Amino acid sequence: MKIDEEKCIGCGNCVPYCPVSAISLNEKAEIDRERCVECGVCYRSGACPVDAIVIEELEYPRTLRSFFSDPLTVHKETGIPGRGTAEMKTNDVSNRFTETLLGLALEVGRPGISTSFEEVEKLTKRLVSLKRSGVPIEFEPDNPLTVLMNSETGELPEEIKKERVLSAIIEMRIPYEHVKRVLEEVKEVANEINTVFSLDFITRNIEGKRISEELLNIVQSAGFSPRPNGKTNVGLGRVGR
Ligand code: SF4
Numbered sequence: 001m002k003i004d005e006e007k008c009i010g011c012g013n014c015v016p017y018c019p020v021s022a023i024s025l026n027e028k029a030e031i032d033r034e035r036c037v038e039c040g041v042c043y044r045s046g047a048c049p050v051d052a053i054v055i056e057e058l059e060y061p062r063t064l065r066s067f068f069s070d071p072l073t074v075h076k077e078t079g080i081p082g083r084g085t086a087e088m089k090t091n092d093v094s095n096r097f098t099e100t101l102l103g104l105a106l107e108v109g110r111p112g113i114s115t116s117f118e119e120v121e122k123l124t125k126r127l128v129s130l131k132r133s134g135v136p137i138e139f140e141p142d143n144p145l146t147v148l149m150n151s152e153t154g155e156l157p158e159e160i161k162k163e164r165v166l167s168a169i170i171e172m173r174i175p176y177e178h179v180k181r182v183l184e185e186v187k188e189v190a191n192e193i194n195t196v197f198s199l200d201f202i203t204r205n206i207e208g209k210r211i212s213e214e215l216l217n218i219v220q221s222a223g224f225s226p227r228p229n230g231k232t233n234v235g236l237g238r239v240g241r
């Protein structure tokens with residue numbers, strides 16, 4: 001995103017719209033290109049009275065900022081808009097999560113703080129290493145991060161590591177009996193992460209099984225403080241993948 005200096009009248013209307021405080025105002029508005037995650041909020045807000053906010057033609061790897069930060073941008077690799085797959089956003093539309101397989105997502109970065117891919121890689125490397133040691137982690141193939149990371153090492157391409165995005169989501173399926181081991185590993189690497197991240201669990205509630213309660217116990221015993229939340233999906237799902 002950039003500001004057309006000729007048009008900008010320095011009104012400051014755009015400044016509060018930026019979720020990462022990348023816009024500053026002197027006589028005219030200025031965008032800090034390093035901080036800007038190309039989310040498009042300033043442009044879409046319609047805050048500028050003189051149309052001085054201009055969408056730039058981005059080149060790789062900067063395009064990733066937009067793919068991971070602007071929900072309206074579709075990832076070229078997956079054809080899916082946003083940071084996670086449809087399954088993540090609407091919970092269980094294709095029976096991906098079962099009685100034995102838990103959905104686990106790690107959302108790295110949030111509006112206000114954002115993240116670089118360098119931080120995300122600290123988690124992907126550790127998780128892939130865990131997988132190679134025998135823990136059956138299944139990374140979601142349609143997730144844009146899965147497409148980017150090296151499946152043998154968990155490394156992300158060198159040229160993208162400094163790119164900043166609002167957040168990136170690592171999506172996995174894990175058999176319930178391995179959840180504690182994965183969480184312990186995540187807990188260990190958490191101290192090295194230079195941004196915020198949240199853990200999301202996606203379970204199927206099966207009558208009489210009380211999976212959610214069991215899961216809460218596992219999460220607590222791994223040293224996390226769970227905050228149960230619900231999301232109701234109203235719509236037409238599809239069966240199978
Ligand atoms: S595109 Fe997003 S991050 Fe960049 S300046 Fe505009 S609001 Fe801020």
Ligand code: SF4
Binds near residue numbers: 010011014015049053
């Ligand atoms: S809203 Fe438009 S005119 Fe006002 S400071 Fe921002 S870019 Fe400049």
